[in-house]
Amino acid sequence: MKLLEYQGKEIFKDYGIKVPNSYLAKNIEEAKKGAEIIGFPFVLKSQLTVGGRGKAGAILKCKNEKELEEKFEELINKEVKGEKPKTILLEEMADIKREFYLSFFLNRTKRCYSIIASSQGGIEIESVDNKIIIDLPDVDMISSELAAEVADKMNLTTTEKTTFIDFIQKLSKLIYEKEAELAEINPLALLDGGKFVALDAKVIIDDNALFRHDDIKKYEELSELESQANNNGFSFVELDGNMAIIGNGAGLVMSTLDMVSDAGGKAGAFLDFGGRATTESIYQALKVISKVNKIRAILVNLFGGIVRTDLVAQAILNAYNDGTIKVPVFARITGAESEKARELLNNSKAKLFNTVEEAISAAVQYQ
Amino acid sequence: MSFKFDLFNILIGNENDKDYKNKPVIIQGITGSFGSTHTKLMKGYGTNIVAGVTPGKGGHTFEDIPVFNTVAEAVKDNPVEISGIFVPAPFFLNAAKEAIDNGIKLLVAIPEHVPIIDSIKVLEYAKKRGAKMIGPNTPGIIVPEIMKVGIMPAKPFTKGSTVVFSRSGTLMYEVSYTLSNAGYGQRFCLGIGGDPINGTNLIEAFELIKERNDVESIVVVGEIGGDAEEKLAEYIISTNFSKPVVAYVAGRAAPKEKKMGHAGAIVYGDYGSADSKVSNYSKANVPVAKSPSEVPELLKSKLKK
Numbered sequence: 001m002k003l004l005e006y007q008g009k010e011i012f013k014d015y016g017i018k019v020p021n022s023y024l025a026k027n028i029e030e031a032k033k034g035a036e037i038i039g040f041p042f043v044l045k046s047q048l049t050v051g052g053r054g055k056a057g058a059i060l061k062c063k064n065e066k067e068l069e070e071k072f073e074e075l076i077n078k079e080v081k082g083e084k085p086k087t088i089l090l091e092e093m094a095d096i097k098r099e100f101y102l103s104f105f106l107n108r109t110k111r112c113y114s115i116i117a118s119s120q121g122g123i124e125i126e127s128v129d130n131k132i133i134i135d136l137p138d139v140d141m142i143s144s145e146l147a148a149e150v151a152d153k154m155n156l157t158t159t160e161k162t163t164f165i166d167f168i169q170k171l172s173k174l175i176y177e178k179e180a181e182l183a184e185i186n187p188l189a190l191l192d193g194g195k196f197v198a199l200d201a202k203v204i205i206d207d208n209a210l211f212r213h214d215d216i217k218k219y220e221e222l223s224e225l226e227s228q229a230n231n232n233g234f235s236f237v238e239l240d241g242n243m244a245i246i247g248n249g250a251g252l253v254m255s256t257l258d259m260v261s262d263a264g265g266k267a268g269a270f271l272d273f274g275g276r277a278t279t280e281s282i283y284q285a286l287k288v289i290s291k292v293n294k295i296r297a298i299l300v301n302l303f304g305g306i307v308r309t310d311l312v313a314q315a316i317l318n319a320y321n322d323g324t325i326k327v328p329v330f331a332r333i334t335g336a337e338s339e340k341a342r343e344l345l346n347n348s349k350a351k352l353f354n355t356v357e358e359a360i361s362a363a364v365q366y367q
Numbered sequence: 368m369s370f371k372f373d374l375f376n377i378l379i380g381n382e383n384d385k386d387y388k389n390k391p392v393i394i395q396g397i398t399g400s401f402g403s404t405h406t407k408l409m410k411g412y413g414t415n416i417v418a419g420v421t422p423g424k425g426g427h428t429f430e431d432i433p434v435f436n437t438v439a440e441a442v443k444d445n446p447v448e449i450s451g452i453f454v455p456a457p458f459f460l461n462a463a464k465e466a467i468d469n470g471i472k473l474l475v476a477i478p479e480h481v482p483i484i485d486s487i488k489v490l491e492y493a494k495k496r497g498a499k500m501i502g503p504n505t506p507g508i509i510v511p512e513i514m515k516v517g518i519m520p521a522k523p524f525t526k527g528s529t530v531v532f533s534r535s536g537t538l539m540y541e542v543s544y545t546l547s548n549a550g551y552g553q554r555f556c557l558g559i560g561g562d563p564i565n566g567t568n569l570i571e572a573f574e575l576i577k578e579r580n581d582v583e584s585i586v587v588v589g590e591i592g593g594d595a596e597e598k599l600a601e602y603i604i605s606t607n608f609s610k611p612v613v614a615y616v617a618g619r620a621a622p623k624e625k626k627m628g629h630a631g632a633i634v635y636g637d638y639g640s641a642d643s644k645v646s647n648y649s650k651a652n653v654p655v656a657k658s659p660s661e662v663p664e665l666l667k668s669k670l671k672k
Contacts, residue, residue, distance in 0.1 A: 108563045108593045111490055139487050179484050209482035235628035250561060250628025251535020251590050254617040259658050261620035272628040303537045
């Protein structure tokens with residue numbers, strides 16, 4: 001789960017990681033109130049999970065009330081990479097002496113956590129040559145020795161170094177305790193007074209660990225469809241096209257998506273109902289899909305064996321009978337009880353196929 | 368790896384062993400709905416399940432299999448090296464540690480949604496004690512027509528000399544099924560798992576079979592996310608890997624920055640993209656099928672060379 005900047009910063013504060021004074025505003029009235037508290041000039045930052053906000057013009061300086069009205073209006077309505085903000089963060093400007101980059105991330109390749117630090121902050125880390133990467137030996141707060149090894153490369157005075165080491169340790173504590181896949185501060189600013197302040201916060205929390213972090217789960221904002229899918233244990237992703245693709249297993253549904261695209265079709269929804277599906281949960285899957293208005297056809301790709309295919313067929317039939325779905329279903333069903341499944345669907349709008357290629361070709365032609 | 372791990376010896380044993388092809392297995396979480404369903408199926412397939420573990424259910428039996436409260440009790444009379452772990456994700460960390468503490472050498476970690484930190488902890492714990500984890504979020508491992516520890520259906524798999532390594536469950540069945548239909552049976556099939564952290568990654572899986580004469584070819588079923596395929600391609604090149612390898616990569620048409628069902632199936636920028644995987648495979652001379660049904664043809668032409 002990707003946190004918004006202000007959410008990440010709230011957690012930072014809990015760990016004693018310094019962040020600039022700020023105020024979160026949903027509308028211009030709130031923003032004006034915030035302006036009184038923070039005082040001009042300040043920065044307006046659109047709260048989006050997508051990266052590259054600066055480049056996209058979603059972070060603007062604000063000098064007076066007139067500018068606030070114009071720029072707040074601009075930002076709250078501005079879509080960046082398909083995402084529209086719900087809130088804008090007003091943040092005091094800092095007297096920056098130097099900027100750094102600091103992050104902890106889950107290193108999938110090495111199967112451990114790694115730290116990246118650079119004395120060049122404020123730009124994309126991919127384009128920085130001068131950076132240090134250290135793999136951490138265990139799932140625990142980074143030792144002061146290892147943190148010192150990082151701080152040594154940052155070209156700091158002795159006092160600054162001590163503060164920096166403390167900063168690194170606090171961030172490492174956060175990442176393990178909050179089970180983050182990523183905690184990135186870019187830029188990390190050294191202020192004139194010698195303080196280090198996190199000017200940005202990019203935090204991704206492990207979705208699988210959310211069950212033990214109610215303080216973070218409260219930030220979760222799911223669309224009605226997503227929460228309905230979640231409650232049923234489905235994985236659901238909305239896409240651009242108008243064909244829904246349903247199957248048992250993430251890999252199988254992805255593979256079907258590829259083949260649909262190769263055949264000239266466009267998928268509008270990805271739904272994996274997992275290996276433990278029952279008549280009821282498959283019916284629920286169709287119900288979720290029925291709420292995606294643009295869907296004109298449903299492609300079902302099932303590899304039987306774990307899910308009984310006749311249960312799937314019964315679910316499709318039920319969904320037709322009570323009017324949940326009206327669009328045609330093109331289904332490839334193999335495995336346990338597939339003969340029975342065929343019989344059940346004989347007189348419905350669902351067509352059964354032996355191979356996924358046949359089902360796709362029929363579905364794409366229908367579209 | 369600091370120790371030599373002989374997967375086959377653990378799963379099957381040697382011809383001289385009195386339990387050759389009949390190695391004892393325990394199931395942790397045997398009385399749960401998932402655990403019990405698949406215990407029955409595994410037993411029916413020929414897996415020698417000697418005990419089950421469910422805290423609080425000790426003293427019961429399931430399908431004539433004794434159930435114990437702890438792993439220690441389950442292995443007290445007869446040492447067991449394999450455990451199929453079917454407990455819910457929040458209990459996985461403790462179940463896995465308990466297994467390792469009691470001599471389990473091979474953990475087949477079925478649960479989906481295990482927190483990443485727990486997986487890393489188990490991995491560290493296992494490494495220090497000479498144990499190996501497959502998964503989590505894996506369908507398990509099957510040696511066709513001999514035994515299986517996992518949740519895969521039996522039908523797609525036939526015995527032979529190809530090995531299938533897969534990051535996806537259903538695609539492992541799908542690809543094995545097309546291979547079986549085309550006459551390419553499998554020596555064994557192993558699910559790497561759909562999570563970002565895998566107890567046994569693709570390179571380690573290759574290490575397990577590189578010296579085996581009974582393995583003729585390898586099929587790798589991958590998907591978007593991470594760089595396991597890229598690293599495997601580097602490994603194939605740098606070790607001059609001699610057995611024929613054919614690959615499939617799911618997720619070419621998936622959008623970026625969206626988790627496609629599996630926790631590990633997510634593309635950031637170019638990192639984890641299908642393009643990156645396919646182009647690295649091509650450097651390693653590994654043909655990549657466009658669909659599961661294309662795998663047998665590619666394997667056929669690769670074997671001819």
